[in-house]
Amino acid sequence: MNLRPKDHEEPEMNLTSLIDVVLLLLIFFMVSTTFVDESRIKLQLPQASNEPAADQKKDPIEVAVTATGEYRVNGQVLINTSPATLSAAVSKLAGERRDLPVTIRADARSTHQSVVTAMDVLGRLGFKAISIATVNDQSNSAAAQ
Template sequence: MNFRRTRPEEISVNLTPLIDVVFLLLIFFMVSTTFTRETQLELDLPEAASGNPVESRNQQIELTISAAGEVAINDKALLAPGLDTIKSALQRESGGDTSLPVVITADGQASHQSVITVMDAAGQLGFSRLRLTTSELEAGAGQ
C-alpha cells in the first residue's frame, strides 16, 4: 500500500459576488435618493415709520416675494408663481386651516402685481389674517 499525502486545499473566499452586491446597493441608493436644493430669496424690505412689532408665532405661513417676482412659502420656493400654484401651495402648507396668519414679506422692488397676486390667492382660500412686513425706518431718514 502506497499512501500518499494529499495536500489540503487552500481555503479562500470568493469576493466577486460580494463586490457585485455592494455595487448594486450603491446604484440603488444613488438612483432612489432625492437631492433637495436649498434656495433663499434676497430681500430688501420697504421701510415704514409706523407699525407695530408682532410677536413671533410658530403657527403661521410665511410668503416671501423677491424683487424678480419669485415666491416662496415657508422657505420653499415655487417653480411657477402663478395664482393656481400659490393657492395649491397655501392649501398644502395650511392643511386647510384658514385661521392661520399669513405673513407676506415682499422685497421693496417687487412688483405690486406680485404682492396682489399673493394676497388674492390667500383671500380666495379664506385667509383673513394677512400681514405685510417692513423694516423699521431709521431715525432721521425720510424727514
C-alpha cells in the same frame, strides 16, 4: 320839447329756466349714480403690546415675494409664478386650517402686481389674518444721516 328824463324800469331777472336746469341736473345725477358697495379690504391696525398676540403663537405661514416676482412659501421656492401654484402650495401647507396667520414679505423692488396677486390668492383661500411685513433697510437709513 320834453326835457324830463324817462323813468327807467329796474331790470328783472327771470330764474325759472335756471331752476329748471338745476332740477334736471339733480334728477340726472340721482338716476345715473350707482349705490353699489364695492368690495373693500378690511384693515385691522396693530396695537402695541409687550406680550405677543394669541395669533402669533400659532405656526405662521410666510409668503415672500422676491424682486423678480417669484414666490416662496415658508422659504421654499415655487416652481413658477402662477397664482395656481401659490394657491396649491399654501393649501398644502395650511391644510384645512384657515385661522393661521399669514405674513407677506415683499422685496422693495418687487412689482406691486406680485404682492396684490399674493393677497388675492390668500383672500380667495379664506385666510383672514393677512399681515404685510416691512423691514427697515439699515444701509439706506445710515447713508441718509
